[in-house]
Structure formats: C-alpha cells, structure tokens
Amino acid sequence: MIPFSPPRIDDKICNAVVEALKSGWITTGPRTKNFEKKITEYCGNKATICLNSATAGLEIMLRWYGVGEGDEVILPAYTYSATANVVVHCGATPVFVDVNANDFNINVTEIEKAITANTKVIMPVDFAGMPCDYEAITKLAITHKNKFTAKSDNQKKLGRILILSDSAHSFGASVGNKKTGSLCDVSVFSFHAVKNLSTAEGGAVALNFNETVFNNEELYKYLCMYTLHGQNKDALAKTQKGNWKYDIVEAGYKCNMTDICAAMGLVELERYDNDTQIKRKFIVESYSALLKADARFQLPLFKDGERISCFHLYPLRINGITSEQRDAIIQEIFNRDVSVNVHFMPVPAMSFYKKMGYDILKYKTAYDNYCREITLPIFYDLTDEQIVTIVKAVIESVNAVLKK
Ligand SMILES: *Cc1c(COP(=O)(O)O)cnc(C)c1O
Numbered sequence: 001m002i003p004f005s006p007p008r009i010d011d012k013i014c015n016a017v018v019e020a021l022k023s024g025w026i027t028t029g030p031r032t033k034n035f036e037k038k039i040t041e042y043c044g045n046k047a048t049i050c051l052n053s054a055t056a057g058l059e060i061m062l063r064w065y066g067v068g069e070g071d072e073v074i075l076p077a078y079t080y081s082a083t084a085n086v087v088v089h090c091g092a093t094p095v096f097v098d099v100n101a102n103d104f105n106i107n108v109t110e111i112e113k114a115i116t117a118n119t120k121v122i123m124p125v126d127f128a129g130m131p132c133d134y135e136a137i138t139k140l141a142i143t144h145k146n147k148f149t150a151k152s153d154n155q156k157k158l159g160r161i162l163i164l165s166d167s168a169h170s171f172g173a174s175v176g177n178k179k180t181g182s183l184c185d186v187s188v189f190s191f192h193a194v195k196n197l198s199t200a201e202g203g204a205v206a207l208n209f210n211e212t213v214f215n216n217e218e219l220y221k222y223l224c225m226y227t228l229h230g231q232n233k234d235a236l237a238k239t240q241k242g243n244w245k246y247d248i249v250e251a252g253y254k255c256n257m258t259d260i261c262a263a264m265g266l267v268e269l270e271r272y273d274n275d276t277q278i279k280r281k282f283i284v285e286s287y288s289a290l291l292k293a294d295a296r297f298q299l300p301l302f303k304d305g306e307r308i309s310c311f312h313l314y315p316l317r318i319n320g321i322t323s324e325q326r327d328a329i330i331q332e333i334f335n336r337d338v339s340v341n342v343h344f345m346p347v348p349a350m351s352f353y354k355k356m357g358y359d360i361l362k363y364k365t366a367y368d369n370y371c372r373e374i375t376l377p378i379f380y381d382l383t384d385e386q387i388v389t390i391v392k393a394v395i396e397s398v399n400a401v402l403k404k
Helices: 011-022 030-043 054-064 082-089 108-114 134-143 153-158 216-226 259-270 272-291 323-335 351-355 364-372 384-402
Strands: 047-051 072-076 093-097 119-122 162-166 186-190 203-207 314-318 373-376
Touching: 011 259, 030 047, 030 203, 030 259, 047 054, 047 216, 054 082, 054 162, 054 186, 054 203, 054 216, 072 082, 072 108, 082 093, 093 108, 108 134, 119 134, 134 162, 203 216, 259 272, 272 314, 272 384, 314 323, 314 364, 323 364, 323 373, 323 384, 364 373, 373 384
Parallel strands: 072 093, 072 119, 119 162, 162 186
Antiparallel strands: 047 203, 186 203, 314 373
C-alpha cells in the first residue's frame, strides 16, 4: 500500500531528538527559542512564537484581539474545521464565504460582500500551499475602516479588521520575494505530522505588524506569558539561582512547544529549501506531466504570476463528475493499493455546522471543488516508480468508473 503522507523520519531527526532528550531540557527552552529565531529569519517577518499547534495559535490570536460574542470572523467555506472551530470557541460567529475555482482560495469579492460593522477578523487559508491575495485583502480592511467598531484596546489600536492568515499549508510559499509569514498582520503555520515541515505536533505564530501600531517583540513576550498560564517567568528562567518566585498576571492558556519538537523542526527547517521543497516540486511536476494530456483532469495551480506554492497538496479535480462518482473512483484507487484523500470535506457540510444552520449548497464553487477533488500522495520518500504506480491507479480507476 502506498501511504498518503508519512513523515520523513531519518537518522538526522532521530539523533536530534535523542540529543534534546539527553540535554536534560525537554520542555520549552533553547531549542524552541532558536527555532523561533530561524523561522523569523526564513520568513522575513518581525517575531515568531512557536506553540503546540496551529489551532492554538489561531485561537490565541483571536482572544488577544478580543474577539467574542456578537463578533464576526470571515473565513473560506473550503478549509479544515480547525479554522472555524476556534471562532466558535471564542463565542464569535464564523461567516463562511465561497472560494475561487482556480486555486481553491477565499474569493476576495465574496469577502467584501460579507463585511459588516461586526467583522473583526478575516482568516484567509493558503489552500494546498498557494498564498492568498493578501494585498487585496488588506486593502479591503483599510477601505472598510469606517465601518469597523473597535471594542478591545487592541482593536482600537489597529483600528481595522485584523488579517489572521491560516497558513497551516503554506510554510515556505512566496509572493515575489516575500515569503508567507511576512504577507499580512499575522500568519499561523502548522507543523502537524502531515504538514510539509513537521515537529510531530506544533505550530508557529508569525507576527508582522506595522511597528508603529504594535511592537512585535513586546507582543512576542506577552504571548510567551499568555500561552504559559499567564505566568511571568518560564521554567527556564525559574531555574536560575534563587529565581523561584513568580506571578500569574492573568488566567493564561497552556500551549507552548517542547524542545523535543523544536529539535525536529530545526533539522527540517535547515533542509527545507534545498531538499524538501526540491523533492515536493519534482513530485507535483511529475504528476502534472503524466496527467496533462488527459482532458478529463483539471490540474492544480502551483505558480500564478508572482505567487509560488510550497507544494503541500496535489488537489486533482476530475471534470464533470458527481461526488458519488468521485467516491467510487477513490474506492477503485484504494483497491489498487494507493492512498488518496479529499481536501476538504467543507466545514458547512459538517453536522455541527449544519445544525448551526449553515448550508454547503450556498457555496457553489466550494461544493463543486469538493465533489470533484482527489488529493494524491506527496511525501519525501516517494519513489519515481511509486509516482508511476499512483498515476496508473488514478487513470485506471477513472476509466473503470466512467466506463471508458
Ligand atoms: C492542519 C490544519 C490546521 C490545524 O493545524 P494543527 O497544527 O493540527 O492545529 C488548520 N488549518 C488547516 C487548513 C489545516 O490543514
């Protein structure tokens, strides 16, 4: 069976983890701090805090911005449920909007239609690793400044809708010479086991505020405290001689990254551009070269003008099929010992959100994308032979279901 996206666990990763274990410091410490610094250098943003997941990072930033009951957060209908769940956790209302047909990303025209006086945050999602149009989205936030009704101190300071990117897929993607993390106010990366760069579980919040509005370094320090019980000294600081006293400044959260995870992240980051990305690009280009002659397939977009993907997913679409036919094709592919997936089962179609009154049929492009989509495997250890096997399985399965 060809798996979908196993992590790359080699001697380098194992040795780094063992080294962290033997160092005697396993929670947040020097490795996490170093990883944060290296991410900031790589992305070109202003400060970065590593946490235990992207989900925690998104929720922490919503809470920091004072998002709560009566507030609205605009997000795409086509995403993983984490993007919407964090809005619900805060007691705010998720406002789903439809996506583009070409790159699956949130549709900017639809965002504008959804903005109200209650809109506090827009959460774009860089689907499959393709960055959204942050220039246009930030412009919308500025254009609609007059409508914005600030409640919290941080809302008053920014004076407009916050752009909080769900960049769970897009670490290393770029627009021109700028990398994700530096494209809007705040971007949140995921280092979950299936993501491009993995720390088993983990995430990072890339801060990129205009320094005249928020001091990013100060905000970083605040977030370190806020994500560690609201405690004014972390465990490392407390180990210094006689430095045992601490205070709880507020009822904070607990979602810090461990140095064991950061040890994996440091290895992964060092080889990201000149190894991981080269392999992922090769895989997506191989798929596209083998599938492009067949008019039944709609190939994914990895480059568009100045935007370049980081090749997180290969979201293939099949023209003119129903979701039942797609499901049958997936079954045929699995019968040929190849693992595939669907990205995503749209959030408004999930039973919790259906019960809240959302209806997937209102998001026509998201629904059409979902019905026709099959995601092919991408992982570092995928061989040339396996690529050929996967494409053969896909073509045979489409033939079998569409009776060619
Ligand atoms: C994976 C994913 C997340 C959640 O990331 P975690 O690190 O597991 O919390 C959020 N949004 C999207 C679009 C994702 O794919």
